Amino acid sequence: MAVHHDLRGLLTEDPVVATAGVGPLSDALRDQAVVVGEAQWQPPPDASVDSLLRVMADRRRADANALALQRMTAAGADLVDVRPAHEALGLERGTFLHAGPPLEWERASGPMRGALIGAMLFEGMADTPEEAEAALASGQVVLEPCHHRDAVGPMAGVVSPSMWLYELRDEVHDHTSWSSLNEGLGKVLRYGAYGPEVIDRLHWMNSVLGPLLQQAVRAAAPIDVKAIIAQMLQMGDEGHNRNRAGSLMLLRELLPSLITADGSSADIAEAVRFSGANEHFFLNLGMPACKLSTMAAEGIPGSTVVTTMARNGTDFGIRTAGTGAAWFTGPANTPEGLFLGAYGPDDANPDIGDSAITETAGIGGFAMAAAPAIVKFVGGDVPFALRTTRTMYEITVGEHTAYQVPILEFRGTPTGIDVAAVVRTGILPQINTGMAGRVAGTGQVGAGLVTPPAQCFTQALDALAGSVPGTTSV
Structure with a gap:
């Protein structure tokens, strides 16, 4: 029996195995010197499944998110x-x-x-x-x-x-x-x-x-x-x-x-x-x-696009296009990265600043592939920078029409964080940021990488589910 051309390589070339959500399997394959492509995937939290189903079934969502993206990319500054x-x-x-x-x-x-x-x-x-x-x-x-x-x-x-x-x-x-x-x-x-x-x-x-x-x-x-x-x-x-x-x-x-x-x-x-x-x-x-870009997407019923990500050093908060001025918050995480002088992890305060508006609008951590030298300042390596931008496409509704990444064949930056996609995939937005000293009066101690607490997105998803027409409770 003839071997199909596409299968013949299995006998002559080293295999590359794709896995998703099964850590022990990936580790076992690596122990056997098998090249593994591991997808970042996990099931949504049990408490969010009902809300996720309601939001994903909302007939307004696709058009509302397309409108949010169109407004964000059309905004001037x-x-x-x-x-x-x-x-x-x-x-x-x-x-x-x-x-x-x-x-x-x-x-x-x-x-x-x-x-x-x-x-x-x-x-x-x-x-x-x-x-x-x-x-x-x-x-x-x-x-x-x-x-x-x-x-x-x-x-x-x-x-x-x-x-x-x-x-x-x-x-x-x-x-x-x-x-x-x-x-x-x-x-x-x-x-x-x-x-x-x-x-x-x-x-x-x-x-x-x-x-x-x-x-x-x-x-x-x-x-x-x-x-x-x-x-x-x-x-x-x-x-x-x-x-x-x-x-x-x-x-x-x-x-x-x-x-x-x-x-x-x-x-x-x-x-x-x-x-x-x-x-x-x-x-x-x-x-x-970037604030002007996200402001343009505010007030769109049914949209699951994030319009604000901001931190005050204690809480991390988000707002969405479909939920108005309501904040959804959780404890701010502490960045991990590179430190100045003798400072170390114990000196860093939890995440702080409105500068995550850059990621909210599709640049910053979402555009790390455009700036591989950034890893010298915040940590990580060049493959990480490339992988980060590629991963952010999985939780955004589209690509920016003006902001492009040369190394990705001038693909538009991933723009319009989708709350439903974040909860569904378990992928959190990547933010690169400066680090402030934990003690008042210290100043800057370093720069690094951080993600929001997942509960911001599950809270927002619950509120969005409650706004779906015909829904009385979540």
């Missing part, structure tokens, strides 16, 4: 202004914004407390850290998530009324988003540091950098931030922890109007030096650009 928070957001004295879902002082982590203390000192609402802490503990300050005002803040994300913000516009959907100016790395407010050098830098940013950037942006606006993101992905950035190319392209756009701004030559020179030396200069524009 133009830098149009730089303004103080009290002017841009109407932020009142005594109200501070912070990263992540809602939080009270009593539950705040070390870096969040440090950043809030620093904001009190910066605003002149306290003379010492002890006075600031006492005022915060007594409830004299109102705490509110940045996301509740369509803003985003990296790490602790603390915004006080006097701080200057970038203002970005999506003219397609008539939305606006904001983010603070980036302080650089190390001992900075967003990582929970509040020493004299931190406060002095913030005052300089307020009195010199902010006004100069305002002049430069108003002279050059609108600056197409979405186009910069698309290009930086072609140049080795992924838009979360690697922003080198993006920062330089932004500076190229701003430099002609910045050097001719109304200010002393010394102030302009220092502003240019500070911006050019800051490899994360662009991050604080990429984040509101």
Whole structure:
């Protein structure tokens, strides 16, 4: 009997075996020197099966998710202004914004407390850290998530009324988003540091950098931030922890109007030096650009697409297109990665920051294949970066039309995290992030990799199941 051509290779070549969800079998094959391709799969939690079936059977879901993806990829992101928070957001004295879902002082982590203390000192609402802490503990300050005002803040994300913000516009959907100016790395407010050098830098940013950037942006606006993101992905950035190319392209756009701004030559020179030396200069524009993308998908009944992923150092929270402003939260995990100097795992605080909006919009950890050098900063290796991006396609509803990955034949980045797909596959979104010191005042201790707690997605799935027409309970 003749051997079929496709089967003949089994007798002459080493086999490659694909497995799914059977760990002992994979291990046994590897012990026999068999090459194994192991799929990341696991059955959904028993408690989620009913909700998963209801959501998967929702006739609205496919069209709703297609609409969410279309809106996300169509959203624009133009830098149009730089303004103080009290002017841009109407932020009142005594109200501070912070990263992540809602939080009270009593539950705040070390870096969040440090950043809030620093904001009190910066605003002149306290003379010492002890006075600031006492005022915060007594409830004299109102705490509110940045996301509740369509803003985003990296790490602790603390915004006080006097701080200057970038203002970005999506003219397609008539939305606006904001983010603070980036302080650089190390001992900075967003990582929970509040020493004299931190406060002095913030005052300089307020009195010199902010006004100069305002002049430069108003002279050059609108600056197409979405186009910069698309290009930086072609140049080795992924838009979360690697922003080198993006920062330089932004500076190229701003430099002609910045050097001719109304200010002393010394102030302009220092502003240019500070911006050019800051490899994360662009991050604080990429984040509101991604926020504009996800805002465009909000309020679509039946959509299971995630519109927010954010962390406050205590909780990780998500929101979805089909559930409005409701937060679904769980304890934030602690990143694993590479540490600065003598710092180690015991020094790291649980995950913190609004910067996971980058992954929510399809870049950052989802675009690691576009930036293999990122593994030198957050850990892992180049195959891991490639595998991560490929895996994220399994839990997203489509590909971005503007953001592409060269090494994957310019395939669009995986975009539109699908709650149902996350629960069904057990694959959690991959985030690469900075790590803040656990103790208030420490600053940055490293950078690494982290995933959200699974319960955020099972909670969201239950709420989505309850919104399916004809459903009275879950």
